[in-house]
Amino acid sequence: MKGWGVHLSKRAYNFNAGPAALPLPVLERAQSEFVDFRNSGMSIMEMSHRGAIYESVHNEAQERLLGLLGNPAGYKVLFLQGGATTQFAMVPMNFLKEGQVGSYVMTGSWADKAYKEAKLLGGAHVAASSEEQKFRAIPDLNAIVPAENAAYLHITSNETIEGTQYFKFPDSGKLPLIADMSSDILSHDLDINQFGLIYAGAQKNLGPSGVTVVIAKEELLAESPSHIPTIMRYSTHYKNNSLYNTPPSFSVYMVNEVLKWVEEQGGLAGVEAKNREKAGLLYQTIDGSGGFYRGVAEEASRSIMNVTFRMESEELEKKFIKGAEAEGFVGLKGHRSVGGLRASIYNAVPYESCKALADYMTHFQKTQA
C-alpha cells in the first residue's frame, strides 16, 4: 500500500470504530512480553488468574484507572465480560425495583439499544430525546426530566455512530447518573463524582475487546437482587474483586498497558489536548471545504472521538473511500445504519494519521473540481 509515512511504516492510518487502533508502544511492549511474562516462563494468557502475577496486573489496572480519574473516594472498578451490550441488561436487572423504570436520554443508536433492554427488564422511560433533530445534537441538559419512579438516569456520553458527545452532564439530583462511555472513556478530563456508574467496552479507548470496564460507587455495587443470575449481579463481581470466575486476563493486561501509556501522555488533560487538536483539524477541513464535506453533528455536540461527515452523493462518498483505501486509510466508511463517512479518532490514533487524512480530503476535493 502507498502513502504510509516512514515512522508509520507498515502501520495503517487506522480510523476503525471498534475494535480500533492501539498505541504502537503498547503493542510493542506486549510483543516483547508475549512469550515469557515477568520471567515466569509463560505468557500471561497461560497462567492461573488466582496466581500472584496475574493478580498484581489485575489490581494494578484497577488502581491506575482510578488514579487517572483522580482517585475518587468510594469508587470501585470491575472487569466484566459481555461488552457494553451486556451492561445494557445488567443495569436494569440490578437497579430496577418493582414499579420503577430507568430514565434514558435518547441520543442515537446506542442509547436506543440500552433503552430497549430496560424496557424488556422492568420498564424504560424517555427523559429527553434528540430524535426530532435526527440525533444531530445532544438534547439541552435542562430539557432532561427523569420519571418520578425512575431508579436512575442513563446517558450515552458519546454516540459512536452519529458522532455526538456530551461535554457537560445533566444534574440527576439524588438519582444515580449512569453512562455508557464505551467510545469516549478517558478521552477528556472527567469529574467521575457526578456519576453513580459508568461502563465501557474496552475496544475503543482502553484496549482490545474482551473486557468491559465498570466504575461505580461502591454503594451501588454492594447489594444486588438475589433473584437475578449470580453472574449478572454487580455484587458478585464487587465482592470477588472481579475474580468470581475466570477474567479475560490478556485483555485486562492490555488495558493496564494502555493505562500506562495514557499516564505517559499526561493523563486525561494531556490526552484531551491531543484529541482536541486532532478533531479540530478534521472539523476545520470539513468546515473549510465550502460545502464539499458536510459535518453530520451540530457544532456544539460534535464528538472529538467520531467525526461523521457526508458528501453530495453516495457515489462520491464511494469514490472518496476507494481512493482513501489505496492510500492506506482504513475504516472511513460510516456505520451501515447511517451511511456517510466516519473517522474514529480515539486516543491511540496519532495526530499524523489525522493530518494525513486532512491532506487527503483537501487533495480529493481538488481532483473533483
Ligand SMILES: *Cc1c(COP(=O)(O)O)cnc(C)c1O
Ligand atoms: C461499541 C459500543 C457499544 C457496544 O459495545 P460491545 O462491547 O460491542 O457490546 C455500546 N455503546 C457504545 C457507545 C459503543 O460505542
